[in-house]
Amino acid sequence: MSDDSNLLSVKDLSIDFLQEKTAVRAVDQVSFDVKKGEVLGIVGESGSGKSVTVTSILKLLPENARYTEGSISFKSEELLSMKEKQLRKLRGNEISMIFQDPMTSLNPVFTVENQLVEAIRLHAKLSRKKARQEAIRLLQIVGIQEPEKRIKLYPHEFSGGMRQRVMIAMAISSSPSLLIADEPTTALDVTVQKQIIDLLKELQQKINTSIIFITHDLEVVADLADRLLIMYGGQIVESGPAKTIFANPLHPYTRLLIEAIPHGNKKSGRLPTIEGNVPSLSEIPQDVCRFKERIPWIPDQAHEINPKLREVEPEHFVRCTCYKHFWMKEAHEKK
Secondary structure (H helix, E strand, O other): OOOEEEEEEOOOOOOEEEEOOOEEEEEEEEEEEOOOOOEEEOOOOOOOOOHHHHHHHHHOOOOOOOEEEEEEEEEEEEOOOOOHHHHHHHOOEEEEEEEOHHHOOOOOOOHHHHHHHHHHHHHHOOHHHHHHHHHHHHHOOOOOOOOOHHHHOHHOOOOOOHHHHHHHHHHHOOOOOOOEEOOOOOOOHHHHHHHHHHHHHHHHHHHOOEEEEEEOHHHOOOOOOOEEEEEEEEEEEEEEHHHHHHHOOOOOHHHHHHHHHOOOOOOOOOOOOOOOEEEEEEEEHOEEEOOHHHOOOOOOOHHOOOOEEEEEEEOEEEHHHHHHHHOOOOHHHHO
């Protein structure tokens, strides 16, 4: 954690939500680093804890959330002990966030020019004229054609992909050290998804910003992420270099996610699905393998009690010994 190349270090982070005077755990003992210039992908189904984890970095959680344990260090400064005034200077300047639905993030009653110029002037002492010039430059950088004309339009006059490009332009307007992208391609079609991923990859190389990319789809981050965290039930179940995890996925959850990738699956017919659903916060099992109920064909003795992340090869970590006993149900049934 003391590595100078680490821009962000999250250690043993646990977050509870108060529900009718009862505390339920949404994030449980999560630790990870983000190095300077690195792209970290955090992958998991809805309810896995990934969005809560990254939102906690900027302390933007709802009022019923509680940081119960851990630390979040950015450029060697502890964020959890920072006062709101200090955090406001950090948000949008050093750390920027791209949200899932740009239509809810952009104000429909103001033009793109008004909103982008305002964002630029909020973080830089520029005249309105110079801020407008910078806004046009940023729109050009993110691939919007004829930015001088389109900057005058309202958000509803842009396609979903173009609105997301506007949000990216706003996010990079302060040249942040860390860019958090919370499922920015979910509402977009496959072609536009690829364009946004390629854009982020290009921007990361140009401005050397670190990126945390949140998604439920492993395929989306296959060519973008340097490292991956696979989350389930508020815990990290597998982590390591992206190439290593795609070449040698170990945890049953990771293997099933990869098996469900359409063009990554070589079998014909229906794609495999993961049985069951992510448990609600109040139903997450404690002190056992949290994925156990979704792979009932694996014997109980294959799972550890209170499983921990273990390094199974250099920089490759897996939770629970069940990965040693896992087999694909579909493949077994066809024998």
